[in-house]
Amino acid sequence: MKQRLFSILKFIGFMILSLAPLQILVILIGSQSQFSTMVNSVFGIVFFVLTISIIIFLWKRYIRYSNEKAQKIGLRDLGFAFLFFLMARVIAVVGTLLITWIHGEDMTANDEAIMSITDNSGDFLAFYFFLFVLSLSILVPIAEELTYRGIGANLLFSKKRFWLPLIITSLVFGLMHSPTNIISFLMYGCMGVVFFLSYHRRKNILDSILVHIFNNGLPAIVITLEFMGVF
Known part of the structure; x- marks a missing residue:
């Protein structure tokens, strides 16, 4: 019992760690006007190094808890990744x-929070905007997949289990995306199920990372086009 409780506490710690980079970047973006371009550049570099360090740390913990080796992604695996991506979409x-239809809201609170960051995109330092898009499209998906599918599924459950880790990690994933109603909770939870299935197909974390990057890449592209004034 004590070991299970300790494992849960560790998982909570990993979740907080995976959330930290984006939260730190939001703070940096919000306070950028208070500092010179040079100081902001230093902050940005420190943020990038910190984020990469967190990802490396999570990767090592994933390997430790799962004893899995990342497998190469072939054309067939790309096809499966695209199908899982379509399911998520x-x-x-x-x-x-x-x-x-039901709540009269244009988007989820999570998406609204992301879009609010870029509402004044014209005030973005280009360096911070690049870091934001990079984080949204690549760094955050890597950190979240390592945490929820990689660490969570292997730290809290035995390798023989399927349904329990699928349900629990997906529900937690849904809860961590700021749901304001049952529909948004189920929506993110079901997306978590898709990411879990893409991981579980070969027990390869790179598969779910790729699907997650595909999924987050769409809003990142839209935000970038808006920043460039395309529309």
Whole structure:
């Protein structure tokens, strides 16, 4: 019992650690006007180094708890990744439509928070904007997959389990994306299920990371085009 409780506390710590980079970047972006370009550049470099260090730390813990080796991704695996990505997109679109229909909201609170950061994108330092897009599209998906699918599924459950880690890690994933109603909670939870299935197919964390990057890449592209004034 004590060991299980300790494992849960460690998992909570890993979740907080995976959330830290984006939260720190939001603070840096919000306070950028208070510092010179040189100071902001130093902060940005420190942030990038810190984020990479966190990802390396999470990767090592994932390897320790899972004893798995990352497998190469071939064309067949790319095809599966794209199919899982389409599943995630269908869930996101249907969930957003239901939220709009039932609650009259254009998007989830999580998406609204992301978009609010870029509402004044014209005031962004280009360096911070690059870090934001890089974090949203690549760094955050890597950290989240290592935490939820990699560490969570292997730290808290035995390798023979399937349904319990799928359900628990997906529900936690949904809770950590700021749901304000049952639909947004289920939407992110179901997306967590898709990411888990993509990981579990070969027990390869690179597969779910790729699907997550595909998924987050869409809003990152839209935000970048808006920043560039394309539309």
